[in-house]
Amino acid sequence: MATLAPRTPRLPIDEVLDDIVAALRRSPCAVIEAPPGAGKTTRVPLALLQAGLHGGREVLVLQPRRLAARMTAARVADSLGEPLGATVGYQVRFESNVGPDTRLRFITEGLLGRKLHADPELRDVGVVVLDEFHERHIDGDLGLALLRRLQRERRPDLKIVVMSATLDGAAVAAYLSEGAAEECARITSAGRMFPVAIEHLGGDGELHSGVLRALARLVDEGLDGDVLVFLPGAREIARTAETCAGFAAHAGLQIFPLHGELPPAEQDLAVRPCSRRKLILSTNVAETSVTIDGVAAVIDGGLARVAAHDPWTGIPTLQLSKISRASAAQRAGRAGRTRPGRCLRLYAQHDHDRRPEHTPPEIHRVDLAGALLDLHAFGVAEPAGFAWFEAPPAAALQAGEGLLRRLGAVGPGGQVTDLGRRMLAFPLHPRLGRLLCEGIDRGVPGLACGAAALLSERSIRPAGALASCDADADVLVDLADLEKLRRRGDERGLLAGPARRALQVRDQLLRALPRDSRDRSKEQGLKEQEREDRLRMALLAAFPERVAQAREDVGGFRGLALAGGGAARLGPGSVVRTAPWLLALEVEQRREADRGAQVLVRSACAIEPEWLIDQLCDDIEERDELQWNAARERVEGARELRYMGLLLERTTTAKLPPAAGELLRQMALAAGPEKFVGDAEALRGLMARSAFVAAHVPDAPVVTEAVARALLAELCEGRTSFAELRAADLYGQLLARVAGGGGLERLAPTHVQLPGGRRAAVHYEPDKPPWLASRLQDFFGMSRGPAVAGGKVPLVLHLLAPNGRAEQVTTDLAGFWDRHYPEVRKALMRRYPRHSWPEDPRTAAPPAPRR
DNA sequence: GAGCACTGC
Numbered sequence: 001m002a003t004l005a006p007r008t009p010r011l012p013i014d015e016v017l018d019d020i021v022a023a024l025r026r027s028p029c030a031v032i033e034a035p036p037g038a039g040k041t042t043r044v045p046l047a048l049l050q051a052g053l054h055g056g057r058e059v060l061v062l063q064p065r066r067l068a069a070r071m072t073a074a075r076v077a078d079s080l081g082e083p084l085g086a087t088v089g090y091q092v093r094f095e096s097n098v099g100p101d102t103r104l105r106f107i108t109e110g111l112l113g114r115k116l117h118a119d120p121e122l123r124d125v126g127v128v129v130l131d132e133f134h135e136r137h138i139d140g141d142l143g144l145a146l147l148r149r150l151q152r153e154r155r156p157d158l159k160i161v162v163m164s165a166t167l168d169g170a171a172v173a174a175y176l177s178e179g180a181a182e183e184c185a186r187i188t189s190a191g192r193m194f195p196v197a198i199e200h201l202g203g204d205g206e207l208h209s210g211v212l213r214a215l216a217r218l219v220d221e222g223l224d225g226d227v228l229v230f231l232p233g234a235r236e237i238a239r240t241a242e243t244c245a246g247f248a249a250h251a252g253l254q255i256f257p258l259h260g261e262l263p264p265a266e267q268d269l270a271v272r273p274c275s276r277r278k279l280i281l282s283t284n285v286a287e288t289s290v291t292i293d294g295v296a297a298v299i300d301g302g303l304a305r306v307a308a309h310d311p312w313t314g315i316p317t318l319q320l321s322k323i324s325r326a327s328a329a330q331r332a333g334r335a336g337r338t339r340p341g342r343c344l345r346l347y348a349q350h351d352h353d354r355r356p357e358h359t360p361p362e363i364h365r366v367d368l369a370g371a372l373l374d375l376h377a378f379g380v381a382e383p384a385g386f387a388w389f390e391a392p393p394a395a396a397l398q399a400g401e402g403l404l405r406r407l408g409a410v411g412p413g414g415q416v417t418d419l420g421r422r423m424l425a426f427p428l429h430p431r432l433g434r435l436l437c438e439g440i441d442r443g444v445p446g447l448a449c450g451a452a453a454l455l456s457e458r459s460i461r462p463a464g465a466l467a468s469c470d471a472d473a474d475v476l477v478d479l480a481d482l483e484k485l486r487r488r489g490d491e492r493g494l495l496a497g498p499a500r501r502a503l504q505v506r507d508q509l510l511r512a513l514p515r516d517s518r519d520r521s522k523e524q525g526l527k528e529q530e531r532e533d534r535l536r537m538a539l540l541a542a543f544p545e546r547v548a549q550a551r552e553d554v555g556g557f558r559g560l561a562l563a564g565g566g567a568a569r570l571g572p573g574s575v576v577r578t579a580p581w582l583l584a585l586e587v588e589q590r591r592e593a594d595r596g597a598q599v600l601v602r603s604a605c606a607i608e609p610e611w612l613i614d615q616l617c618d619d620i621e622e623r624d625e626l627q628w629n630a631a632r633e634r635v636e637g638a639r640e641l642r643y644m645g646l647l648l649e650r651t652t653t654a655k656l657p658p659a660a661g662e663l664l665r666q667m668a669l670a671a672g673p674e675k676f677v678g679d680a681e682a683l684r685g686l687m688a689r690s691a692f693v694a695a696h697v698p699d700a701p702v703v704t705e706a707v708a709r710a711l712l713a714e715l716c717e718g719r720t721s722f723a724e725l726r727a728a729d730l731y732g733q734l735l736a737r738v739a740g741g742g743g744l745e746r747l748a749p750t751h752v753q754l755p756g757g758r759r760a761a762v763h764y765e766p767d768k769p770p771w772l773a774s775r776l777q778d779f780f781g782m783s784r785g786p787a788v789a790g791g792k793v794p795l796v797l798h799l800l801a802p803n804g805r806a807e808q809v810t811t812d813l814a815g816f817w818d819r820h821y822p823e824v825r826k827a828l829m830r831r832y833p834r835h836s837w838p839e840d841p842r843t844a845a846p847p848a849p850r851r
Numbered sequence: 852g853a854g855c856a857c858t859g860c
Contacts, residue, residue: 065857093859110858118860139858233855260856284856305855318855362857370859427859456859463854505859512860557853571853590853600853 008079011039012190020044020161021051023185024127028151029160029176031184033169035191036333040163041072042079045129049087049104053159054126060115061106061129064137065289066092073097073106093427094504109139113374116146117424120378127159133172134164134326135288136361141389142371146378148176149387166326175389194336196298202348207231207301208240210346212247214299215279218344219251225296225339226278227253228286230331232303232320234259234463237281248279258282258290261463263497287330291337298335300328302347308365310589311399313562314545315599316367317589324359328352363392368400369430373409373416377424381414406544407434426512431542432456436509438538445513446520447535450482451475453506455585459602460499461573468493471575473539473605475585476532482506539583539605540612546584547612548601560584560601568599579606 013034023030034040045061048054063069073090080087089098090106098105107115109130116122128147133140144162151158162172169186176184201214211229218227231237237257248255256270258280270280271292278294284304286292304327308317323331328345335341345352363371372383380386384397404410409420409430416424423433432452439448454460454475460482471477484490485499510518523531540547548568551559558570558577568584576582586603 096860108858111860114859135857137857235853259854261854287856289856307855307857320855425860459854464852508860555852569853588854598853602854 011043012037012192013039013043016187016189017043017047020185020187021047021053023187024048024051024053024159024161027182027185028156028158028180029173029182029184030162031169031173031176031186032161032163032189033165033187034163034189035165035193037192037337038189039192040189041068041131042076044161044163045104045127046076046079046088048127048129048159048161054103055157057126058102058124059104059127059129060112060122060125061104061131062109062112062140062143063106064109064132064135064140066095066108067289068132069106069108070095073104076104076106094508109137109143112143112146113139114427116150117374117377120150121154122150122158125158127161129161129163131163132165132288133162134166136359136363138362138366138368138371141361141363142374144172144175144389145387152180166329172389193333194338194340196332196336196341196343198332198343198345200345200347200349200352207236207303207346208243211240211281211299211301212243214344214346215244215251215253216247218297218299218342219247219253223251223277223297225341226280226292226294227297227299228280228282228292228295228334229299229301230286230304231281231283231301232305233283234261236301237283240281244279251277253277253279255279255281258286260285261458261495263495286334287327292334293338295335295337296339296341298331298341298343300331300343300345302328302345302351306359306365309367309396311393311395313589314367314399314403315587315589319590322347322351322355324356325352326358328355361390363388363390364396366396367403367429368392368396369403369407372397372400373404373420373424373430373433376404376410376414376416376420383414404430407431407542409434422514425514426452426509428452428456428509435538435542436513438541439535440513440517442534442538443526444523444531444534444538445517446510446523447479447531448538449509449513450479450506451535451539452509453502454478454482455603457502457505458498459586460494460502462495465493465573467573467575467577469575470577472532472579473536473576474574474603475539475605476535477575478502536583536605536607537611539585540607543583543585546587547607548582548584548604550580550582562599568601570604571600571602573602574604576604576606581608581612582606 020030020032032040032044041061045059049059053059061069061072063072069090069092073088074084077084077086077088082088084090085097085099086101088104088106089102090096091098091111092108093111112128122128130140130144130147133144144160147158147160151160160176162169162176164172169188173184173186201210211231215227215229229240231240234257237259241255241257244255254274254276256274256278258267258270259282267285267290270278270282271290273294280286280292280295282290300323302323303320304323305318306321308319309315310317332343332345335343375383375386383401384391384394401410404420405412407419407423407430408417409423411417419434419437422437423430426433426436428436432455435452435455436445436448439445439451460478469477481490481494482499482503484492485494486503491499526534546562548560548562551561551567553559554567554569557572558574560568560570560582562568562584568587570576583605584601585605587599587601589599
């Protein structure tokens with residue numbers, strides 16, 4: 001048996017290694033809490049192996065990141081004086097270094113799911129260690145739940161060890177003990193960190209000038225070492241670099257930007273020791289993924305961009321938010337790795353103290369479709385009843401399940417369909433799995449592999465690159481450039497790293513194709529236009545609800561109306577410049593403090609409206625009964641109704657096959673398409689606001705999707721009208737609970753009645769001053785907040801005519817605003833007591849915090 | 852004036 005080389009230094013965790021081993025002999029599970037510097041990653045797995053707890057099988061160590069899996073494996077192998085791939089090995093995507101004698105295997109969290117699909121009993125594994133569990137990635141959460149289930153049902157001998165730096169270990173221990181014969185053991189260790197002196201500088205003014213002030217202070221007070229600055233994004237980094245350039249040069253500091261889009265060589269520059277003192281301007285990469293030695297001081301801007309997923313629209317969001325206290329502590333700790341340090345926070349102490357303790361774990365934020373498909377494949381028919389470590393929000397579960405049904409991956413009984421099984425064979429999001437299956441069925445597997453690779457990895461073009469042509473799809477142009485890169489090494493206009501990674505993923509997908517679809521000669525025999533059309537149809541199957549219709553340009557951008565409701569803009573990098581109908585493939589809803597919510601489409605694909613009808617008819621006509629039900633659900637779903645309205649504009653029911661035509665006709669007869677569209681959207685808004693209210697107001701009435709659907713059914717059958725619904729106070733009640741008064745609901749309808757009896761969907765165009773718009777958005781959840789400019793409230797109304805056509809009208813509701821501002825102000829004062837709220841918004845400056 | 856960080860046979 002391998003033993004530690006004598007030169008290995010002692011670490012704090014060594015004090016408790018015997019306790020850990022003893023505990024695991026008694027109990028099947030253990031939780032180890034040890035702060036950074038304790039040495040848990042390098043010592044604990046090895047100690048378990050040396051104690052023989054693995055029973056001759058493997059010890060599997062889960063890491064959140066590939067780099068960590070590789071590096072720690074190398075360090076542990078080195079501590080044994082062995083090469084990698086002997087006793088100690090690692091395995092990450094595209095790369096593996098293990099041998100026949102390997103007993104300690106470091107893998108990424110994402111690989112565990114793949115291993116479980118290959119061998120549901122994990123027969124080669126004796127111990128699983130989940131490292132850095134406090135980061136709470138969805139793969140880690142899901143991994144823990146699946147391992148617990150496996151241990152209880154089929155592998156009582158399997159040992160589960162959870163290691164965490166800052167997490168409250170009690171919750172994990174309770175989860176692992178719940179209903180078990182043996183309690184889960186809990187062991188804590190000291191860490192090894194140097195003290196960091198933290199100061200709060202308060203923050204008014206902009207980030208970049210705040211950084212300069214803090215830097216000047218550090219230099220003034222005798223800075224000795226490097227400075228690490230945390231900023232939310234590349235844009236802020238560039239701005240701060242500009243602002244600090246002169247001072248830094250004067251103080252002998254060299255500036256290094258550090259963020260994810262930089263090529264590895266430039267990232268290395270920021271991390272490596274340097275002859276001059278460094279000023280490193282970094283995003284969150286430096287919080288967990290990259291460690292930098294020699295940092296004497298941290299300047300923390302207190303902000304980060306947080307990615308999430310909006311279950312109500314199915315659109316990914318990117319929101320600038322305040323970091324949690326745990327995250328702030330982690331950032332400060334970066335100054336105390338090798339010596340005592342300082343941390344200057346660009347926000348006030350009271351601001352810090354009021355922040356949430358932890359960043360919400362991924363399971364509360366992200367799209368669950370992939371995780372849910374895995375669960376179904378592991379035999380969990382009802383994910384809502386699954387023993388999650390922490391259950392995801394009900395709305396997200398419903399959205400994920402809905403998407404899986406719609407993609408045809410899961411049937412109504414929660415069983416994985418044949419199509420779903422085929423999708424599971426690929427390491428891709430279910431949408432992209434469907435894209436590949438559809439590409440195979442339509443005879444273009446090669447093109448589909450390329451498109452799926454591009455859509456699953458980060459963009460291959462620099463941010464801000466402008467469209468170079470007018471084409472049918474961004475992925476098609478990207479694929480042509482990837483081909484140039486592959487054939488001739490031509491990197492022009494591309495980001496070399498991401499482009500090569502996309503090629504690597506594409507090749508992996510090509511290898512994963514079923515044997516009988518690997519022959520690409522037939523595909524290559526097709527005319528180019530035919531091939532591309534087939535790919536675009538496959539994309540429609542993968543993104544069925546992301547249909548969009550072009551509208552007039554807004555501020556130089558192509559305006560889009562989304563089938564699911566709401567407006568979007570086509571990014572300037574997209575090549576889809578003229579197509580009237582398209583798919584929004586890569587979408588992002590941004591919300592920044594100083595401007596309203598914006599939906600930006602970065603990657604699009606032109607489609608023919610007839611395909612929409614074809615797709616619907618396919619679902620209705622050609623599939624079995626389960627599919628028929630799914631299609632019916634699709635048509636009946638509130639979101640679909642607007643989509644149906646758009647469809648009805650372009651076609652008549654006469655062109656449809658009988659069943660589809662009948663369904664459409666019945667629905668159209670029930671209320672008329674314009675009513676459909678209006679009421680469905682209003683209901684969706686109601687649910688969104690209700691969810692928002694429920695999150696902020698204890699005991700608020702909640703309108704669940706079931707209730708909303710029931711109401712919708714009543715509307716469709718003519719038993720009630722939207723006006724009655726509103727009169728019944730459900731809608732007003734909810735808003736009143738937040739706003740504390742009547743009248744406000746009239747500021748937030750998604751629809752209004754116009755003179756002449758026309759209905760209009762309302763989209764508030766955010767304008768200056770933006771601060772009020774962003775505050776109001778908090779009230780109305782998903783709806784765009786109104787804004788005030790010089791006393792005028794400009795509103796952009798998308799009028800939906802009975803034929804489904806939308807027209808855009810800008811109007812001015814200044815008088816309306818004047819009548820209601822006092823109520824709004826009262827509510828704002830209650831909600832944001834630390835700010836002073838002007839009597840008259842027309843003359844007001846942005847609110848300043850009260851001293 | 853428009854792109855946080857990760858990850859998968």
